[in-house]
Amino acid sequence: MIHMAKRIDVSGLNAYYGSFRAIEDISMAIEPRTVTAFIGPSGCGKSTFLRTLNRMHEVTPGGRVEGKVMLDDENLYGAGVDPVSVRREVGMVFQRPNPFPTMSIYDNVAAGLKLVGTKKKSELDVIVEKSLKGANLWNEVKDRLNKPGSGLSGGQQQRLCIARAIAVEPKVLLMDEPCSALDPISTLAIEDLIGELKERFTIVIVTHNMQQAARVSDRTAFFNLAAVGQPGKLIEIDDTERIFSNPSVQATEDYISGRFG
Numbered sequence: 065m066i067h068m069a070k071r072i073d074v075s076g077l078n079a080y081y082g083s084f085r086a087i088e089d090i091s092m093a094i095e096p097r098t099v100t101a102f103i104g105p106s107g108c109g110k111s112t113f114l115r116t117l118n119r120m121h122e123v124t125p126g127g128r129v130e131g132k133v134m135l136d137d138e139n140l141y142g143a144g145v146d147p148v149s150v151r152r153e154v155g156m157v158f159q160r161p162n163p164f165p166t167m168s169i170y171d172n173v174a175a176g177l178k179l180v181g182t183k184k185k186s187e188l189d190v191i192v193e194k195s196l197k198g199a200n201l202w203n204e205v206k207d208r209l210n211k212p213g214s215g216l217s218g219g220q221q222q223r224l225c226i227a228r229a230i231a232v233e234p235k236v237l238l239m240d241e242p243c244s245a246l247d248p249i250s251t252l253a254i255e256d257l258i259g260e261l262k263e264r265f266t267i268v269i270v271t272h273n274m275q276q277a278a279r280v281s282d283r284t285a286f287f288n289l290a291a292v293g294q295p296g297k298l299i300e301i302d303d304t305e306r307i308f309s310n311p312s313v314q315a316t317e318d319y320i321s322g323r324f325g
């Protein structure tokens with residue numbers, strides 16, 4: 065199985081909820097096989113922006129996007145592009161682990177594969193095992209694959225959701241505060257996993273945890289908003305080391321040193 069992580073190139077992106085512009089004029093490039101962290105105060109549009117990267121934003125009533133998101137040479141907002149196939153290429157992991165509660169561990173991982181047409185049990189077996197191994201969960205669940213996914217711990221459920229996301233071989237993995245509902249041990253397990261997954265995927269993670277951004281990401285993007293009711297903007301994006309040691313913009317420095325937010 066060959067994974068082809070892809071480059072993301074965003075230009076002039078605005079996202080709206082009805083008439084409210086939540087993010088304004090965002091442009092950034094994200095290199096393949098890197099982890100990029102989105103940080104910034106509550107309401108600055110991190111999650112909204114993340115959801116524009118796989119056409120999830122428009123699922124919200126009133127949700128609308130202007131601008132361009134290139135995945136290598138394909139504009140995700142181009143005419144005739146199928147949002148469902150975009151979401152297959154750009155997978156997502158959410159804040160709260162959300163396995164399908166009544167489905168077995170096995171079926172949780174296989175669910176997306178069945179949708180895209182893989183039906184043969186022998187093929188599914190191979191991909192389910194590989195995905196659970198990829199999510200560092202195999203050893204913990206291999207003897208209870210037919211038990212419900214909801215019977216796992218929170219951290220295990222989140223790794224199950226990661227296994228489900230990677231089973232369909234996306235090019236990009238978006239993670240919206242994937243550790244915020246987890247204890248410190250499970251958080252470290254997910255962080256280690258992110259480090260392994262970036263060999264194969266382009267990863268973008270929203271996090272409120274500055275130490276986490278510093279630990280897991282290669283690049284960090286800082287977003288801010290002038291005031292409540294104003295749109296969020298990208299203030300700067302740079303190597304994580306630089307953002308945390310010597311950022312170019314004063315507001316970034318103030319935010320990372322805990323002076324606001």
Ligand SMILES: Nc1ncnc2c1ncn2[C@@H]1O[C@H](COP(=O)(O)OP(=O)(O)OP(=O)(O)O)[C@@H](O)[C@H]1O
Pocket residue numbers: 081084086104105106107108109110111112113124293296
């Ligand atoms: N479904 C929605 N309908 C209307 N406005 C929304 C909706 N979701 C978010 N917003 C607004 O869009 C703006 C950006 O929200 P978003 O959740 O993207 O910010 P965030 O930076 O991810 O915040 P947090 O760190 O608190 O999760 C906020 O003003 C928010 O109130």
